[in-house]
Amino acid sequence: MELSDLSGIITxxxxxxxxxxxxxxxxxxxxxxxxxILIYFFGINAHYLILMVIGYEATMRSVExxxxxxxxxxxxxxxxxxxSVLVPVYNEEANVVSSVRSLMLIxxxxxxxxxxxxxxxxxxxxxxxxxxxxxxxxxSYDPVVRSESIRGVYESKKYDNLxxxxxxxxxxxxxxxxxxxxxxxxxxxxxxxxxxxEPDALIQVALPFMDDRKxxxxxxxxxxxxxxxxxxxxxxxxxQAPKNTWAGIQVVEYLRAFLFGRMGWSRVGGLLxxxxxxxxxxxxxxxxxxxxxxxxxxxxLELVMxxxxxxxxxxxxxxxxxxxxxxxxxxxxxxxGDLGRQRNRWYRGLADVLWRYRDMMxxxxxxxxxxxxxxxxxxFELFAPFVELLGWLVIPISYLTGIVDLxxxxxxxxxxxxxxxxxxxxxxxxxDRAFGRYSSLWDLGRLVFLAAxxxxxxxxxxxxxxxxxxxxxxxxxxxxxxxxxxxxETT
Numbered sequence: 001m002e003l004s005d006l007s008g009i010i011t012x013x014x015x016x017x018x019x020x021x022x023x024x025x026x027x028x029x030x031x032x033x034x035x036x037i038l039i040y041f042f043g044i045n046a047h048y049l050i051l052m053v054i055g056y057e058a059t060m061r062s063v064e065x066x067x068x069x070x071x072x073x074x075x076x077x078x079x080x081x082x083x084s085v086l087v088p089v090y091n092e093e094a095n096v097v098s099s100v101r102s103l104m105l106i107x108x109x110x111x112x113x114x115x116x117x118x119x120x121x122x123x124x125x126x127x128x129x130x131x132x133x134x135x136x137x138x139x140s141y142d143p144v145v146r147s148e149s150i151r152g153v154y155e156s157k158k159y160d161n162l163x164x165x166x167x168x169x170x171x172x173x174x175x176x177x178x179x180x181x182x183x184x185x186x187x188x189x190x191x192x193x194x195x196x197x198e199p200d201a202l203i204q205v206a207l208p209f210m211d212d213r214k215x216x217x218x219x220x221x222x223x224x225x226x227x228x229x230x231x232x233x234x235x236x237x238x239x240q241a242p243k244n245t246w247a248g249i250q251v252v253e254y255l256r257a258f259l260f261g262r263m264g265w266s267r268v269g270g271l272l273x274x275x276x277x278x279x280x281x282x283x284x285x286x287x288x289x290x291x292x293x294x295x296x297x298x299x300x301l302e303l304v305m306x307x308x309x310x311x312x313x314x315x316x317x318x319x320x321x322x323x324x325x326x327x328x329x330x331x332x333x334x335x336x337g338d339l340g341r342q343r344n345r346w347y348r349g350l351a352d353v354l355w356r357y358r359d360m361m362x363x364x365x366x367x368x369x370x371x372x373x374x375x376x377x378x379x380f381e382l383f384a385p386f387v388e389l390l391g392w393l394v395i396p397i398s399y400l401t402g403i404v405d406l407x408x409x410x411x412x413x414x415x416x417x418x419x420x421x422x423x424x425x426x427x428x429x430x431x432d433r434a435f436g437r438y439s440s441l442w443d444l445g446r447l448v449f450l451a452a453x454x455x456x457x458x459x460x461x462x463x464x465x466x467x468x469x470x471x472x473x474x475x476x477x478x479x480x481x482x483x484x485x486x487x488x489e490t491t
Contacts (some may be wrong), residue, residue: 030403033394038412040387044380045419051264051422056430058267059324065433081209082110083202083280084183088175089193090118093127095331097152102196102329105158109201112161115193116179119148119169128164133157139182145291147177148326148481163206171480172276173292173299180283180291188286190300192277196226196234196329205280208321217307218281222258224437226329227232234451236329241443244334249454252447255427259324266321266322270373272308274320276300278328285311288419296356298349298481304359324434340465345480347385347469354378359437385466392460417455424451 019153085103089096096115103113117125128134134154148170156162167178176190187209189202201221208219228242241249265271274281276299286292289306296302304320333339354361354377361378363370395412398404428447431437438444 013320027120027401027403030394030401032287033390034398034404037387037394039392040292041412041416044384047376048260048423052260052426053264053266055260055262055264056426058263059430059434062263062324072253080109080203080206081187081213082112082185083108083206084179084185084283085111085113085202086176086179086183086188086190087113087174087193088113088118088179088190088233089120089124090169090172091120091122091124092193093120093122093124095194096124096342097127097131098231098234099191099193100162100193102198104162105199105235106197106202107199108206110185111202112185113159114162114163114165114179116165116167116175116182118167118175118421125164125166129154132159132162132164134162134164139163141182144287145177145180146294147174147181147291150151150178150182153182155294161295171294171299173270173296173303174294176299177291183283186283187280189278189280190276191328192330194331195223195277196231196236198236198277198327198329201278201281201327204325205278205323207323208319209280209282210356212319215319216275216321217285217311218279218304218436219323220262220279221323221328223254223275223277223328223330223334225254227332227334229329230267231329234454235472239437239443240440241438241446242332242334245450245453246336246448246458247332247334248446249458250339252424252428252451252454255431256424258322259427259430260423262322263324265373266320267367268372269319270368271320271322272304272305272369272373272377273301274322277330295478296349297345297478298353301349301353302356305353305360307356308366311361313364320381336461338460340468342459343462343465344469344472347466348473348477350377350382351470351473352417354382385463385470388463389467417452420455421452424454 025055036403047116085106086100087096087103089099092099100113100115108358115128117128136152138157139153139155148168151166151168154166163182165178165182167175170178180188184451187206189205191197205219205221208216225242225247226236227244228240229236230240231239241251262271262273262275277298285307286303289303291300291311292299293306307320333342354374360366360370361374366374395404395409397442399406399409425448426446428451432442438447
């Protein structure tokens with residue numbers, strides 16, 4: 001049918017009415033989107049505000065009793081459960097010596113250090129052999145969880161509690177499984193190969209096990225950024241804010257995530273993540289759960305979720321704890337390329353785990369985890385980049401079409417930015433009041449400055465990285481991605 005033939009079927013009045021109806025529907029859709037974006041904005045901010053209040057209260061309560069509890073723990077130290085510290089490393093020749101040195105300084109009655117070289121292509125193994133006087137030994141072990149083949153086991157002539165395992169490459173989770181198989185103690189602490197533990201970190205992260213051994217299955221401590229700090233012989237001798245802008249912004253991010261997020265969730269029984277860079281676990285429970293998964297890039301989150309499911313199925317009363325006092329220092333990426341690959345992987349790991357455990361979502365059987373913690377991860381973490389992208393698209397259209405005026409947009413934008421800065425500054429203030437690690441006013445001022453700067457460009461980049469991560473998740477991408485290591489040792 002020719003277009004001209006329609007003139008006898010559809011009148012100009014009908015066409016005009018049709019266009020007006022379509023315009024009305026479009027306006028209603030855009031207004032509905034505006035409303036939903038606004039509701040989401042207030043919802044996510046209320047969510048973070050509640051976590052901030054709970055996290056603040058829990059952190060201050062923990063810190064105020066920390067010294068007494070530490071003294072009690074030290075007095076009870078002969079009864080403290082022995083711990084195997086597992087250190088998976090892959091191409092970590094720049095940091096591995098500093099990391100092992102820091103572990104040698106740990107104050108704990110009885111522990112072993114198990115470094116697992118996951119088929120490194122650099123000189124990681126050779127550096128370890130040379131620096132710590134390693135010799136290859138024949139050591140029997142029980143492969144209670146699956147891992148790639150072990151090429152050899154090395155022990156030190158200088159340090160009787162140091163063991164190095166050389167194995168075929170299988171990924172971080174696989175390396176941790178090999179460490180579990182080799183380890184001999186009932187608790188194991190998993191840390192990253194580029195991490196430095198403070199001397200009292202292990203005994204403090206073990207306090208929940210000593211306070212409530214029957215229920216405690218895992219505990220974690222705060223991760224801090226080592227970039228910019230002075231580090232001597234595996235020990236952070238002076239804490240400073242990083243000079244690198246990207247690393248400095250990550251300091252603010254980590255303070256928000258650990259002092260508010262993890263502490264708040266731990267307080268209400270909804271903790272879903274014990275950071276892979278520093279977490280203490282009951283070995284028996286992890287073995288019963290099957291060890292670390294091989295087919296995920298979010299092995300730390302996946303393990304905790306699997307433990308939640310297993311322990312609920314067993315009907316065991318349990319708890320996962322977060323302790324703000326113990327500190328693990330780690331090297332943060334300093335380039336946008338490295339940072340983008342890291343955030344892409346973190347988001348893929350989140351999407352993967354939420355999909356794997358979707359049956360737990362909203363399930364009252366799993367109590368706080370199923371009814372609150374998992375839905376919050378879905379709506380306020382997984383969905384966040386999509387809502388933000390929608391906001392950047394819809395709100396300008398709303399303004400251009402006259403649905404909202406400029407004053408409204410400016411107020412909304414200002415409130416959003418100020419709230420974000422307020423939460424970040426609150427985390428910095430809490431850190432200063434509770435721990436006072438950044439003693440220089442210059443460092444504190446720089447962190448406050450970066451808390452404001454991150455909202456202009458960095459947050460938008462983060463959204464983009466997450467969106468790319470979601471696409472990669474749908475494509476089934478399982479690679480970790482490389483990161484350039486400069487090394488954190490300064491002298």
